[in-house]
Amino acid sequence: MVQERTLPQFQAPPAQISSEEGLVLYEDMILGRFFEDKCAEMYYRGKMFGFVHLYNGQEAVSSGVIKSLRSDDYVCSTYRDHVHALSAGVPAKNVMAELFGKETGCSKGRGGSMHLFSSEHNMLGGFAFIGEGIPVALGAAFQSRYRRDALGDASADQVTACFFGDGTTNNGQFFECLNMAALWKLPILFVVENNKWAIGMAHERATSQPEIYKKAAVFGMPGIEVDGMDVMAVRAVAQEAVARARAGEGPTLIEALTYRFRGHSLADPDELRSKAEKEAWLARDPIKRFEAYLVEHNLAEEGTLKEVRDRIQTRIDDALTFAEDSPEPSPEDLYKYIFAES
Amino acid sequence: MAETLLFNALREAIDEEMGRDDTVFVLGEDVGVYGGSYKVTKDLYEKYGELRVLDTPIAENSFTGMAVGAAMTGLRPIIEGMNMGFLLLAFNQIANNAGMLRYTSGGNYKIPMVIRGPGGVGRQLGAEHSQRLEAYFQAVPGLKIVACSTPYNAKGLLKAAIRDDNPVLFFEHVLLYNLKEDLPNHEYVVPLDKAEVVRSGKDVTILTYSRMRHHVTQAVKGLEKKGIDPEVIDLISLKPLDFDTIGASIKKTHRVIIVEECMKTGGIGAEIIASINDRYFDELDAPVVRLSSQDIPTPYNGKLETLTIVQPKQIEAAVENMVALKV
Incomplete structure (x- = not known):
């Protein structure tokens, strides 16, 4: 067996955040966590079907990156997409309704857990196969550059954030798209959520160079390693990358070291990861850590944080009611959406 | 009227549409500086610049997915497959994302893109460069599949494909690029979903497409001398099939022969036979016959290659046999 990569000693970034910004991040992380907990409950109660991949533990990455974007920027995700969609602004009720297969779902009940889309929120998807979202995200980034440089639209400075996991970085589309993004200086962030495991394949067993951020260098692209359990650190790295992209200076590869607190999907018995490993990462829970940070830096009081949690719990409960009460798609619409009508 | 080679008809279509709509752009291998392997994009790089005629690295699946993302966000990409066979490497992006994403997104996104290039069996190009992917792709929901066959329809169909809001697989044939035809000076568009009645007749319906249309036309010359009057239909749209035109012909002739270059x-x-059985079984006076390529990798050897695809004499014989069985 290969030696497991040791976690680097991360330097805490200087605190440059207002109370208001801190609470936006906190609320977004709580929303992601509570939403996924509700999904697990609904799945085990037989109300939700298919493959459901939860994001618990990785919230600092979604919130840290997506809350550094503008609302007209683009987000592209994988099969583990619920929380990216929520951070991008897709309402919890429409995501929950999608998981219930309802007409009010963000993909009209046609997509399901792994195919969340919202053109209104520039949420490009929900891509269920490994790596296939990266070229699509590249296309959105190309489009921004095309509008700016081929069509002369100076306002076309949108950035695309493309999320994927450590397992994807052994796939050709990853390398092909890093190449094109660097070649054409496209405004894109490649965000690797390295949670150490591709289902049962440990990252170190799958790759000859486990330090993914180093793979950027051969493309002449900045590659940055960041503590994916620290939302402030992720945010700092993301803001810098977004600024570079928006300025036309090209892509960045961000490797966020993180961990999923649940199995690969709710169908995964999760028997391969050691208890010691899980406990070590649970002790680094990004939400607890950020709560302590906010209190310690006088950015929020515990009472305020509890208000946030209560508010989000109500939103999740309302989303569930909305999903349950929503209609199924009409059988008459079985063929709807195959083709666009010109 | 101007005499135009088929590859130039395609070039004119792209040029006109790029001039008409600045969201239209071309991408693919050697489409820019080199002008395209069959010169379909010659000089467009100079005219429109490197972003609108984008030379890509050799990364078919990724640049196809990139086109999907560009289409989702409002551009209208035209992918040139240097050889359509190469797009086997892009099967996932074509099937999962170009084909299915509009549906799985519940109509959130439309994907106006064209994937075009040379397909079919050429002259001793070997198995990998002699593929007919239309058959492989026909089961993918959400794709339109079109095959052009003359300079006139090549130009008009490509313009329609570029304007369509859906992904269109557009098959050219590697041996038809130098066909010549007088094209109108005025602008025209040929609808994607209409079959073309090449020759009206009463004895038998011959359904064909792409280069086989020209083999059928040769066979018809022999058949005419023998007093046989076939109706020849160029399918144009391989998906969806134009059953209005096909059905009207079957109701007239009651006999069908399919001549295709894809494997049997x-x-x-x-697929056509199955659909005819569903829709027009009672109209048939004889079982539908199909003449297809052999189910083998296309051999390099010229004689073996000739044996692999349908030849005009075989078409002539098949039609004679069918008419002789007249009830």
Whole structure:
């Protein structure tokens, strides 16, 4: 067996955040966590079907990156997409309704857990196969550059954030798209959520160079390693990358070291990861850590944080009611959406 | 009227549409500086610049997915497959994302893109460069599949494909690029979903497409001398099939022969026969016959290659046999 990569000693970034910004991040992380907990409950109660991949533990990455974007920027995700969609602004009720297969779902009940889309929120998807979202995200980034440089639209400075996991970085589309993004200086962030495991394949067993951020260098692209359990650190790295992209200076590869607190999907018995490993990462829970940070830096009081949690719990409960009460798609619409009508 | 080679008809279509709509752009291998392997994009790089005629690295699946993302966000990409066979490497992006994403997104996104290039069996190009992917792709929901066959329809169909809001697989044939035809000076568009009645007749319906249209036309010359009057239909749209035109012809002739260049197993003809049985079984006076390529990798050897695809004499004989069985 290969030696497991040791976690680097991360330097805490200087605190440059207002109370208001801190609470936006906190609320977004709580929303992601509570939403996924509700999904697990609904799945085990037989109300939700298919493959459901939860994001618990990785919230600092979604919130840290997506809350550094503008609302007209683009987000592209994988099969583990619920929380990216929520951070991008897709309402919890429409995501929950999608998981219930309802007409009010963000993909009209046609997509399901792994195919969340919202053109209104520039949420490009929900891509269920490994790596296939990266070229699509590249296309959105190309489009921004095309509008700016081929069509002369100076306002076309949108950035695309493309999320994927450590397992994807052994796939050709990853390398092909890093190449094109660097070649054409496209405004894109490649965000690797390295949670150490591709289902049962440990990252170190799958790759000859486990330090993914180093793979950027051969493309002449900045590659940055960041503590994916620290939302402030992720945010700092993301803001810098977004600024570079928006300025036309090209892509960045961000490797966020993180961990999923649940199995690969709710169908995964999760028997391969050691208890010691899980406990070590649970002790680094990004939400607890950020709560302590906010209190310690006088950015929020515990009472305020509890208000946030209560508010989000109500939103999740309302989303569930909305999903349950929503209609199924009409059988008459079985063929709807195959083709666009010109 | 101007005499135009087929590859130039395609070039004119792209040029006109790029001039008409600045969201239209071309991408692919050697489409820019080199002008395209069959010169379909010659000089467009100079005219429109490197972003609108984008030379890509050799990364078919990724640049196809990139086109999907560009289409989702409002551009209208035209992918040139240097050889359509190379797009086997892009099967996932074509099937999962170009084909299915509009549906799985519940109509959130439309994907106006064209994937075009040379397909078919050329002259001793070997198995990998002699593929007929139309049959492989026909089961993918959400794709339109079109095959052009003359300079006139090549130009008009490509313009329609570029304007369509859906992904269109647009098959050219590697041996038809130098066909010549007088084209109108005025602008025209040929609808994607209409079959073309090449020759009106009463004895038998011959359904064909792409280069086989020209083999059928040769066979018809012999058949005419023998007093046989076939109706020849160029399918144009391989998906969806134009059953209005096909059905009207079957109701007239009651006999059908399919002549195709794809392989017999799982081919376009196989699907047509199944659909004819569903829709027009009572109209048939004889079982539908199909003449297809052999179910083998296309051999390099010229004689073996000739034996692999359908030849005009075989078409002539098949039609004679069918008419002789007249009830």
